[in-house]
């Protein structure tokens with residue numbers, strides 16, 4: 001608890017740097033990542049991340065200093081070159097895009113490692129610390145780094161906001177963007193440049209391999225919570241920022257813990273939880289929806305059965321025993337009982353000492369299900385030429401899903417029918 | 428008009444096929460006679476390819492079943508042959524014409540066994556039949572569309588199956604190839620094989636096929652060509668949108684409804 | 691599928707670390723098993739996220755491997771005292787140390803570098819796999835629809851192939867590290883692919899390209915005193931660039947007039 005208070009008071013400058021740095025990096029790369037994700041080019045971020053290494057080393061060899069701006073410049077050049085290489089290879093040979101990505105990524109990285117080790121072996125004392133580009137050293141960010149980060153982060157965010165409309169269209173429908181006269185090539189270049197910037201900066205916090213996560217994961221997570229792009233960008237940035245703070249906190253409480261991997265672990269957990277639990281799109285909510293459908297089907301089937309029993313006499317008010325219902329349709333007894341209970345609570349049936357009885361509301365709903373069933377059977381035989389002995393099964397499902405508008409349309413298309421294919425009256 | 432036959436080679440019973448819960452084929456009931464050259468005809472996106480794939484159990488089916496030679500498909504796999512749509516494979520793949528035709532023997536060979544001399548001879552002979560023997564060592568990336576289609580056909584011939592499913596073998600091929608293919612299909616029919624061909628040119632359909640199946644989301648008609656290619660049935664196939672059907676399909680997907688109620 | 695290979699090569703890390711923690715040694719067999727399991731798990735997770743949670747395919751790859759790799763690094767940090775693996779080694783290995791890591795039997799007999807034995811074993815395994823599965827691998831790669839129609843399980847072969855990738859990765863891990871494995875997995879085949887149209891030649895050429903890269907890479911590394919693995923990857927890149935520019939049939943500079951498809 002003490003740790004907690006101390007951490008969030010940000011009294012320690014080091015904590016302040018680390019946290020602020022992580023937040024800036026994580027949120028700006030998350031925003032750019034949304035666009036690359038939507039362009040279905042999520043993995044190019046991974047390639048750029050690997051490709052900045054030779055640039056950093058070359059910049060160091062050529063300049064002999066570790067000035068962050070010069071190193072960033074080197075990183076920028078090779079990172080950008082790698083994207084050009086991927087596009088060029090894909091366009092000019094029969095190599096497919098994912099192979100080109102894997103190829104460029106590993107070769108650039110190999111060159112980087114070769115240069116890095118050569119520098120290390122050369123005994124140049126100034127070189128120590130270059131390898132922070134490999135694994136990231138979020139925990140040892142200093143003021144100078146932070147200024148560089150802040151500039152880049154602000155630049156990224158502002159550019160994204162200015163070109164929001166253009167970038168959106170580029171991701172959504174490139175061909176259309178072209179036809180209405182957008183400079184598509186320039187916009188692509190812009191997005192590429194933004195990606196490279198995000199990577200070049202982010203890599204110092206989380207390292208080469210995990211950089212891809214900073215671009216892809218928050219965006220993938222945010223995608224599950226909303227269908228609105230603007231909201232998605234904000235969410236991705238928040239998810240990134242939260243992970244940044246949380247990662248910094250973990251490595252503050254346990255100094256042996258690497259910040260970068262923790263940021264990635266946390267953002268991954270958020271993403272996986274989103275995949276599972278996000279409302280509407282999440283896996284669990286889809287399972288729940290399927291269960292709800294099942295319940296609805298069961299309840300409507302019960303009402304339908306009671307209505308059909310009523311049709312025979314016709315007397316819709318007579319109480320029915322459970323076994324009468326189950327004779328007409330095999331429903332597990334327990335489920336049927338539970339279903340009737342629920343229907344009673346909703347006011348669709350009443351429980352009398354002599355059995356279950358449809359309320360007037362229940363009768364209307366049962367009638368509607370029967371009507372939809374028979375309408376659908378008729379539709380299938382008339383429009384789809386299905387044999388009348390095959391339509392029942394299908395109607396068993398469709399009767400639960402037809403909306404009132406569709407019902408109206410169905411009735412019109414069938415010209416206000418009275419009889420279904422089995423010569424039963426359509427109520 | 429949907430004509431069902433006795434002792435069919437292919438029996439499709441109440442088949443519904445969905446992608447992601449949205450049905451694209453509804454309740455198909457279809458039987459096909461032995462030894463016929465069958466054309467499956469319908470507009471783009473009608474579900475022709477889908478039906479062919481479902482017949483071979485390459486797609487999960489929502490309901491219904493398919494029997495071939497009165498047996499479940501897995502028992503007769505080595506008696507059937509499939510010619511996929513030409514675009515479905517990567518023609519840049521590093522393979523020679525002969526390699527591809529030799530694949531025809533893979534099904535019979537089973538796991539781990541290598542093709543023997545007899546298989547290679549069969550492959551060569553199949554190439555002969557499609558007039559491509561001179562191209563055996565040619566790389567497939569260098570073939571024209573018509574030649575690609577002939578290679579696919581040769582592969583199917585090398586399988587020596589009893590029933591052939593071909594997805595648009597005439598799409599984008601030259602006239603010479605088209606004539607060569609149809610001649611070959613006719614010879615196969617004479618040998619008592621059944622050939623089911625997805626096709627979209629109405630003009631030639633009349634001349635090519637003995638039996639025609641009209642398809643558009645549902646089975647519109649199935650029967651001898653002269654009874655099926657009528658103005659009225661074609662209008663039913665190509666005209667008139669089934670908006671209600673499409674909307675219900677969309678609803679099934681959105682609401683994640685089971686396409687058939689679990690029993 | 692190149693990126694799935696890349697993903698696996700990173701994601702096997704936690705498997706290796708866990709195998710190491712459980713057995714307490716750098717014994718190869720448990721590591722191979724650990725990595726193999728993780729490789730299959732990765733393939734499965736990518737599929738699962740994509741199919742059941744409907745995560746976009748490329749995002750599913752990216753999320754999965756970075757997540758597992760982060761876990762691996764964290765495990766290494768947590769058990770830093772007990773795990774004789776460090777981060778650098780994971781990323782770029784150090785093939786120069788291989789001769790130092792001798793496999794001494796209990797009798798005190800030296801059998802040479804342990805890594806070499808592991809590599810030899812895995813190489814034989816992979817060769818057997820390719821020899822016996824050649825036909826199926828070829829077919830499922832070229833035309834999965836046809837493969838399924840004649841009763842060959844595309845899923846089973848996909849998973850087998852990915853297991854092979856994981857085994858290769860882990861076997862090469864100590865010597866070249868995770869990312870450079872990818873260079874060796876992707877670059878030589880891509881080079882060969884530009885040089886030939888025959889599948890068999892492509893296999894042979896890519897082996898050749900791999901061997902040349904290893905030898906040339908070694909001398910390059912000695913010459914500029916850098917990482918051997920890095921140098922090997924660099925050479926694979928040079929090979930690819932040469933093929934890309936000068937391949938007789940497909941090079942963008944020397945491309946002769948394309949053979950015209952012969953019409954009948």
Ligand SMILES: Nc1ncnc2c1ncn2[C@@H]1O[C@H](COP(=O)(O)OP(=O)(O)O)[C@@H](O)[C@H]1O
Pocket residue numbers: 446447451469470471472473474475476477478
């Ligand atoms: N893999 C798939 N996933 C989702 N929908 C598909 C898929 N394949 C085909 N469809 C849809 O199913 C319908 C029928 O497609 P298809 O069988 O290919 O038609 P056809 O071969 O008659 O042109 C089309 O509306 C198509 O969009």
Ligand SMILES: [Mg+2]
Pocket residue numbers: 475476477512
């Ligand atoms: Mg089709």
